[in-house]
Amino acid sequence: MHMRDRVQAHPLYLIYSATLALFLSVIWTLNLVYQVETVGLSPFQIVLIGTVLELSYFLMEVPTGIVADLYSRRLSVIVGTLILGAGFVLMGAVPSFAVLLLSQVICGIGYTFLSGALEAWIADEIGEAAANNAFIRGSQAETLGTIIGIPIAIGLALWTLAVPIVVGGSATVALGLLLIWLM
Numbered sequence: 001m002h003m004r005d006r007v008q009a010h011p012l013y014l015i016y017s018a019t020l021a022l023f024l025s026v027i028w029t030l031n032l033v034y035q036v037e038t039v040g041l042s043p044f045q046i047v048l049i050g051t052v053l054e055l056s057y058f059l060m061e062v063p064t065g066i067v068a069d070l071y072s073r074r075l076s077v078i079v080g081t082l083i084l085g086a087g088f089v090l091m092g093a094v095p096s097f098a099v100l101l102l103s104q105v106i107c108g109i110g111y112t113f114l115s116g117a118l119e120a121w122i123a124d125e126i127g128e129a130a131a132n133n134a135f136i137r138g139s140q141a142e143t144l145g146t147i148i149g150i151p152i153a154i155g156l157a158l159w160t161l162a163v164p165i166v167v168g169g170s171a172t173v174a175l176g177l178l179l180i181w182l183m
Contacts, residue, residue, distance in 0.1 A: 009125035012182055016118070018141035019175055020081070025149025026156065027088050027168035034161040039095045052101050054075040056108025057115075064112040073121035074183045080113025081176035088169025106159055121183075 035041045035049065068076035087106030090099060122132040122138075149168075156164040 009122055010130070010134055013118070013122045013125075014137055014141045016077075016175070016179070017138040018145035020172065021142035021145030021176065022149040022152070023085075023145075023171045024169075026089045026148040026153045026164045026171075027092075028144055029150050029153035029162055030157050030161055033157075034092070034095075034165060035100070038161045039097065039100060041097060041100075045097055049100055049104055053104040053108050056105045057111055058114040060109050061115060064109065064160075067113065067115060068117040068120060072111060072178075073117045073124060076113045076117035078176055078179045078183065080110050080117065081179060082110075082173055083107075083113060084110030085169045085172030085174075085176055086110075088172060089166055090169075092146065092165030 032046065035046055035155055041049070062078070064076065067079070084107055087103045090106065091103035119131070119135065122134050126134060153164040153168075156167055
C-alpha cells in the first residue's frame, strides 16, 4: 500500500478499538482460571503477577511516552500493539510462574506504549473537535468487541485454557503488523 492508499484515520481508529478490545476480551475472560488450573498459581502468586504488571506499567510510562511525544504516535501504537501481543503469546505458551512474571513485564511495556498514544494519534489525524466524537464511537466499538470476545474465549477454551490467550495474543501481534501498512 502506498501512503496515499492508507485507510482513513477515523474508521481505522474504530476498527482498531473494536478488534483490540475483542482480542483482549478473548485473553482476559479466562486468564485467572488459566493461572489457577493450568499454571497452578497460589493466591499470593496471582497477586504478585498483577503487581508486576502494574509496577512495569508505572515504571515504563515516562520512557514510552517519550517515544510517542518525540518520535511518533503511530510508531508507539504499532510497537505497543506488537509488544502487548507478544507478552500474551508468551503467557499462554509457557505455563510457568517465572514466565508469567516475565510476560507481565512485557505486557506492561506494551500497555505503556499504547497509553495515550492512540488517542493522541487520532486527535492529530482528524483534529480535536472531531476526536471527541471518535472517542465516543471508539468506546462503543470497544464495548462491542469485548462482548463478542467473551463467547469466543469460552469456545476456544474448550481445547485448553491456554488457547484463548495464545490466539488472542497472536491476533494482537497480527493487528500490530497490519497497522504498519494501514496507519
